[in-house]
Amino acid sequence: MFSNRLIAKAMEYSALKHQGGTRKGGDIPYIVHPFEVAMILKENSFDDKVVAAGLLHDLLEDTNVSKADLKEEFGAEILDLVLSASEKLKGREDRSWEIRKEQTINYLKQEASFINKVIACADKLSNARSILRDLEKEPTDFWQRFSAPKEKQKWYYQSLVESLKELEGLKMYGEFKKVVAEIFD
Template identity: 45%
Template sequence: MIKIILVYNKVARGEDMEILLKARDLAKNAHNGQKRKISGKPYFTHVENVAAILKQSGFPDSVVAAGYLHDVIEDTDVSQEDIREIFGEEILQLVLHNTENKDLEWEQRKQATILKAQESSFEIKALIAADKLDNSQDLLNFHQKYGDKVWEFFNRGYEKQAWYYKELTEALFKNVNETEIPDFFHILRSNVENLFCQKEM
């Protein structure tokens, strides 16, 4: 990781390189070797999907870059200081708002994320929503393949996952003008309803 940071520090000092290319390349290198929980696909496919959702919805480059970087502090050796030095304070704060404190219990971490989703800026809400949209789409696809056995892939099963996704999704819609909500928020809500609500009817 030190080699990666040295390269990007050189870029940040003056060589012209688009912010999205920097973010994409750093994320690809940082997540190298990591796999998705169920599919086993390279983890980078997830962060690339998140960035694509944000870009296609018209969010500025800073938010799209945070989409690429949203898991690097939580899941790799990249530090807060690395992100600040390479990308600046604005992008660092976006990433930090999507970074969980792994020292806390799962329930505490998820409750903190729900609170952030309710109270944070529209850009942070969008980042959280894009992340969960890609996750929920994976869950739907694998639920079709494995049925309820899909929940066995998680340390917290169906009930806890249902609580988290439903509470988080509703929190994302709070304190936002309905006319400003992107389509992918509604797709996320539909995915969550399909995953968790039908079983409880």
């Protein structure tokens, strides 16, 4: 499925940099998430640069990879795609969960290009799928693993659905709406 050199390089780089990390509240290797994001993008027929950005999208937020590292390895265009899928990095630790999420929603509504929204949708769909799978396994204490309670998560995900509505007609957006509804309705 992933035969392109760029995608293979991004897979290897992402796996190496996320090595040892696990998903929130579990023992699933973190790399499963970027791989799923890439698969969603590929299934929705996006080009190799977009798929590579999907593989690399969490490196700036969650590892010690710098912008300069990414630019050197993958070029300015892919760095820009990754930055568009990342929370504002400067001062991130000083902002509350809610402020960071409001910034993401406003960015997607007001500034993000179509392709930026596509990468964000693939990322959020992967997260929502993970929530749904884990919620079905552990319904009672599930929400305690997050930085915000269920009601705030509901607000965030429903706001994401609204902010990404330009993607109506894409398979991944339709699934995202459906999974969010299953989780919160």
